[in-house]
Amino acid sequence: MGNLRSVEKALEKVGATVKVTRDPDEVRRADAVVLPGVGAFGDAMNNLEKRGLVDVIRDEVRSGKPFLGICLGLDLLFEESDEYGRHRGLGLLPGRVELLPTDKKIPHIGWNQAFIQKESRLLAGVPDGSFFYFVHSYAVVPQREADILCITEYGCRFVSAVEHENIAAFQFHPEKSSSIGLTILKNFTI
Numbered sequence: 669m670g671n672l673r674s675v676e677k678a679l680e681k682v683g684a685t686v687k688v689t690r691d692p693d694e695v696r697r698a699d700a701v702v703l704p705g706v707g708a709f710g711d712a713m714n715n716l717e718k719r720g721l722v723d724v725i726r727d728e729v730r731s732g733k734p735f736l737g738i739c740l741g742l743d744l745l746f747e748e749s750d751e752y753g754r755h756r757g758l759g760l761l762p763g764r765v766e767l768l769p770t771d772k773k774i775p776h777i778g779w780n781q782a783f784i785q786k787e788s789r790l791l792a793g794v795p796d797g798s799f800f801y802f803v804h805s806y807a808v809v810p811q812r813e814a815d816i817l818c819i820t821e822y823g824c825r826f827v828s829a830v831e832h833e834n835i836a837a838f839q840f841h842p843e844k845s846s847s848i849g850l851t852i853l854k855n856f857t858i
Contacts, residue, residue, distance in 0.1 A: 671841065675704040675738060678843035682854040692724040700856070701728055704843075705740030706803065709749040709765060712740055713757065722758065729760050729835060736856050737837030742830065743808060745837055751806050761832060762811035768804070770823030775805040782818040782828045782840065790836050790855045791817070798848045800840035802828075807839065 672688055679686045679702065687694060695701060703725065705712050716722050729735045737745055746757045749765035757765070768774055779799045784791055807826035810816055817836070818829035828839040836856070842849035 671704045671706050671739065671843065674841075675702060675843045678850060678853055679857065682850055682857055684853075684857045690719045690721070692720050695721065695724050695728060698728075698733070700734035700736070701725065702736045702738070702856075703741035703744065704738040705744065707740055709740065709743055709751040709757070709806070710753060710755040712744055713755055716744075726758060726760060729758075732834050734856065735760075735835045735837075737835070738843070739804060739839060739841055742837035742839050743806060745830070745835065746808055746810070749806065760835060761815060761830065763809050763815075765806050765808050768807045768822065768824070768826060772823035775803060776822045777803050780820050780822060780840075782820050784818055785816050786814075786831075788817055788831050788836070790831065790852055792855055793851050794848055800828075800838075800842070800845040800849060802840045804839055 676686045676688055743749060743765045744757050745761045746763045746765055747759045748757055749755050768776060780802050781797045782800050784796045810827060810830055815830045815832045816827050817831040819825050820828035830837050842852045
């Protein structure tokens with residue numbers, strides 16, 4: 669929902685062959701899965717369910733296929749969200765999604781820094797404290813501290829990236845974050 673074309677163009681720019689699809693069989697045939705998204709958690713889960721993609725995504729991620737979530741695609745990985753009611757997520761990572769606990773203006777829109785919490789091949793060539801483009805009102809709260817890849821400050825500390833085995837996801841938009849964002853996407857494709 670939302671940012672498919674910009675993600676597609678950014679991945680193509682770094683040399684990936686991209687197929688935008690709603691077809692569960694195409695997802696199964698893919699070498700890797702990217703789940704971008706902008707919008708409401710519950711609506712996104714309903715759309716995935718209607719298209720028969722929830723179990724396919726779960727199965728493909730659990731099989732070890734590389735997975736990249738962007739913005740809402742990060743949030744959907746978790747067990748539940750309280751955005752506009754309580755909604756079940758994909759449940760691929762333990763934790764939940766909550767309203768960003770800040771006294772600053774929400775949504776958080778614009779450039780902000782991401783501080784690296786652990787090494788990752790996806791962040792090769794990305795300096796700690798690099799600026800990325802954000803648009804969000806909710807933040808993930810992982811149960812496992814080991815899953816936290818980056819944090820960001822916006823009147824509070826929040827998790828801005830996670831990584832666990834073959835799963836990586838970013839609250840910010842790499843596809844809209846200039847050359848540093850493209851570095852992350854390039855690292856994902858190699």
